[in-house]
Amino acid sequence: xxxxxxxxxxxxxxxxxxxxxxxxxxxxxxxxxxxxxxxxxxxxxxxxxxxxxxxxxxxxxxxxxxxxxxxxxxxxxxxxxxxxxxxxxxxxxxxxxxxxxxxxxxxxxxxxxxxxxxxxxxxxxxxxxxxxxxxxxxxxxxxxxxxxxxxxxxxxxxxxxxxxxxxxxxxxxxxxxxxxxxxxxxxxxxxxxxxxxxxxxxxxxxxxxxxxxxxxxxxxxxxxxxxxxxxxxxxxxxxxxxxxxxxxxxxxxxxxxxxxxxxxxxxxxxxxxxxxxxxxxxxxxxxxxxxxxxxxxxxxxxxxxxxxxxxxxxxxxxxxxxxxxxxxxxxxxxxxxxxxxxxxxxxxxxxxxxxxxxxxxxxxxxxxxxxxxxxxxxxxxxxxxxxxxxxxxxxxxxxxxxxxxxxxxxxxxxxxxxxxxxxxxxxxxxxxxxxxxxxxxxxxxxxxxxxxxxxxxxxxxxxxx
RNA sequence: GGCGCCAUAGCCAAGUGGCUAAGGCACGGGCCUGCAAAGCCCUGAUCCCCGGUUCGAAUCCGGGUGGCGCCUCCA
Numbered sequence: 001x002x003x004x005x006x007x008x009x010x011x012x013x014x015x016x017x018x019x020x021x022x023x024x025x026x027x028x029x030x031x032x033x034x035x036x037x038x039x040x041x042x043x044x045x046x047x048x049x050x051x052x053x054x055x056x057x058x059x060x061x062x063x064x065x066x067x068x069x070x071x072x073x074x075x076x077x078x079x080x081x082x083x084x085x086x087x088x089x090x091x092x093x094x095x096x097x098x099x100x101x102x103x104x105x106x107x108x109x110x111x112x113x114x115x116x117x118x119x120x121x122x123x124x125x126x127x128x129x130x131x132x133x134x135x136x137x138x139x140x141x142x143x144x145x146x147x148x149x150x151x152x153x154x155x156x157x158x159x160x161x162x163x164x165x166x167x168x169x170x171x172x173x174x175x176x177x178x179x180x181x182x183x184x185x186x187x188x189x190x191x192x193x194x195x196x197x198x199x200x201x202x203x204x205x206x207x208x209x210x211x212x213x214x215x216x217x218x219x220x221x222x223x224x225x226x227x228x229x230x231x232x233x234x235x236x237x238x239x240x241x242x243x244x245x246x247x248x249x250x251x252x253x254x255x256x257x258x259x260x261x262x263x264x265x266x267x268x269x270x271x272x273x274x275x276x277x278x279x280x281x282x283x284x285x286x287x288x289x290x291x292x293x294x295x296x297x298x299x300x301x302x303x304x305x306x307x308x309x310x311x312x313x314x315x316x317x318x319x320x321x322x323x324x325x326x327x328x329x330x331x332x333x334x335x336x337x338x339x340x341x342x343x344x345x346x347x348x349x350x351x352x353x354x355x356x357x358x359x360x361x362x363x364x365x366x367x368x369x370x371x372x373x374x375x376x377x378x379x380x381x382x383x384x385x386x387x388x389x390x391x392x393x394x395x396x397x398x399x400x401x402x403x404x405x406x407x408x409x410x411x412x413x414x415x416x417x418x419x420x421x422x423x424x425x426x427x428x429x430x431x432x433x434x435x436x437x438x439x440x441x442x443x444x445x446x447x448x449x450x451x452x453x454x455x456x457x458x459x460x461x462x463x464x465x
Numbered sequence: 466g467g468c469g470c471c472a473u474a475g476c477c478a479a480g481u482g483g484c485u486a487a488g489g490c491a492c493g494g495g496c497c498u499g500c501a502a503a504g505c506c507c508u509g510a511u512c513c514c515c516g517g518u519u520c521g522a523a524u525c526c527g528g529g530u531g532g533c534g535c536c537u538c539c540a
Contacts, residue, residue, distance in 0.1 A: 009469085026540095027540075028540090029540075030538085030539080035540090036540080037540095038539085038540040039540055040540090041540070042540040043540085045540090070538085071538075072538070072539090155468085155535090155536095156468065156469090157467085157468050157469080157535065157536060158467085158468085158536080203538085229540065230539075230540030231470095231534070231535075231540080232534080232535065232538095232539060232540070233539085233540070234535075235468090235535065235536065236535095236536080236537095237539095259540090260540070261470090261534090261540095262533090262534075262540075263540085264533080264534095267532070267533070268533080269533080269534070269539095270540095271538095271539065272538085272539070273538085273539085298477080298478080298489085299477080299478075300478085300479085302470090303470090303471080303478090304470085304471080304533070304534080306477095308476090308477090310476075310477090310490090311476075311477055311490085313490085314476075314477065314489070314490040314491075315477080315489080315490080317489080317490060317491095318488090318489050318490070321489090321503095321504090324503065324504080325504095327503095328504090348479095354479075355479095356478055356479045356480090356487080356488070356489095357479060357480090357487075357488080359478095359479095359488070359489075360478095360479075360487055360488035360489080361488090362488095363488055363489065364487095364488080367504090367505080370503095370504055370505070371504085371505060371506095373504090374497095374504070374505065431499085434499075436499055436500070439499090439500090440499095440500070440501085443500095443501075443502090452501095452502060452503090453501085453502065454501090454502050454503050454504095455498075455501080455502075455503090456502095456503075461503095463502090463503090
């Protein structure tokens with residue numbers, strides 16, 4: 001397996017810290033709003049990584065946190081009058097529901113910042129003891145960047161001429177210093193008791209502390225194998241996490257750093273501030289989760305993805321072909337593993353998740369399978385092999401696992417379905433009597449309803465357009 | 466300003482020095498079909514521009530042009 005490492009800026013061979021075990025931590029969402037397509041893309045990217053590693057036989061421990069203390073959450077509390085818990089619980093559930101619709105495997109551990117405070121206290125205390133942190137008169141505790149000789153080596157994105165944009169520069173020693181602990185600001189703030197007084201943790205400390213608490217190796221050079229997140233998190237977030245962990249524990253945080261590319265809208269980054277963000281929930285009203293997943297999946301995780309409905313529809317048609325094949329082998333249950341195909345599909349995924357090549361393998365498989373079925377429509381062995389391969393595709397890529405008929409009929413209510421079946425029956429009778437005029441009239445009527453017919457050797461089947 | 470990414474057919478998108486530059490969508494032609502649909506077959510690119518290295522470059526180097534991201538909360 002090779003992986004593109006953001007730190008080294010090149011593709012390198014992946015070797016876990018400990019033989020067949022892989023520990024992954026991915027930065028999860030700050031739960032103050034619904035998940036947008038960017039969250040979906042990040043989740044899908046690392047879901048693919050996880051599935052690939054698992055298919056290769058690694059035992060993966062996958063952790064994704066919820067940031068449930070943050071300025072934005074506090075803002076939301078103030079604007080809605082709701083409690084922290086009400087807000088974060090609501091958005092955590094909403095996030096999980098969205099991710100489920102996208103067929104993202106749940107993380108093995110889903111830590112929350114609010115449940116990991118002790119670990120943060122420990123880390124902050126260690127940094128203070130070792131002289132890497134200092135306290136301001138207002139009670140805030142900052143990380144002293146100048147004390148860390150390694151600072152900025154991870155991302156190489158620091159600025160020579162001061163962090164102009166950074167806030168609170170007057171009181172900090174160095175503009176690049178970042179908050180480990182924010183002292184309580186009184187009314188309207190969210191405050192926790194701590195050895196450093198009432199307050200709340202800074203953003204960066206959360207991840208370092210949760211990694212340490214839940215999955216860190218203690219006796220190795222690196223605490224975990226892979227740390228992932230969106231491309232924007234590399235600096236300062238990941239740089240700061242690395243600094244905290246390295247200074248406190250003398251271990252690097254992660255052996256490999258992976259960052260997924262953005263979802264753009266009209267060539268621009270999708271973001272709240274640009275007002276062009278697109279919620280997963282809203283997208284799901286228009287397209288099934290699996291279709292959305294397949295679309296977001298089909299661009300390599302590192303590259304930016306320019307969201308367009310046109311491309312999504314083109315991508316859906318590609319997935320449709322897999323499901324039409326699945327319809328042809330419907331009701332076949334017995335498995336017949338095709339090792340050769342599995343290897344062929346896994347091969348490109350081993351190469352830094354080369355999804356384009358993997359999907360080309362799927363396309364080729366669909367084409368060949370259709371051809372062989374045309375030649376040998378009753379070959380049971382063949383059908384068993386095909387269904388097994390589709391199952392493997394689903395296992396590795398998370399698509400193709402739905403019922404083949406339901407896939408094409410999603411969003412059609414029961415009553416309509418009955419009506420469709422009746423019309424098809426009428427048309428079949430007309431066809432039998434060679435009354436093609438009537439048959440075509442019925443077909444047109446269905447077409448008006450958005451229903452396409454296919455006459456197959458096993459009878460007429462229908463699909464929603 | 467600092468750091469970095471990208472530019473391949475109408476669209477999406479692989480390819481990182483060497484047989485005829487993957488695959489999908491769209492378009493057109495064919496087989497199949499009562500006609501369709503589906504499926505299968507066929508059809509399309511001198512790889513942004515200029516220069517260099519090399520026997521040989523989409524692929525490496527230099528210089529342009531254009532687009533984007535991070536540096537401030539952000540997946």
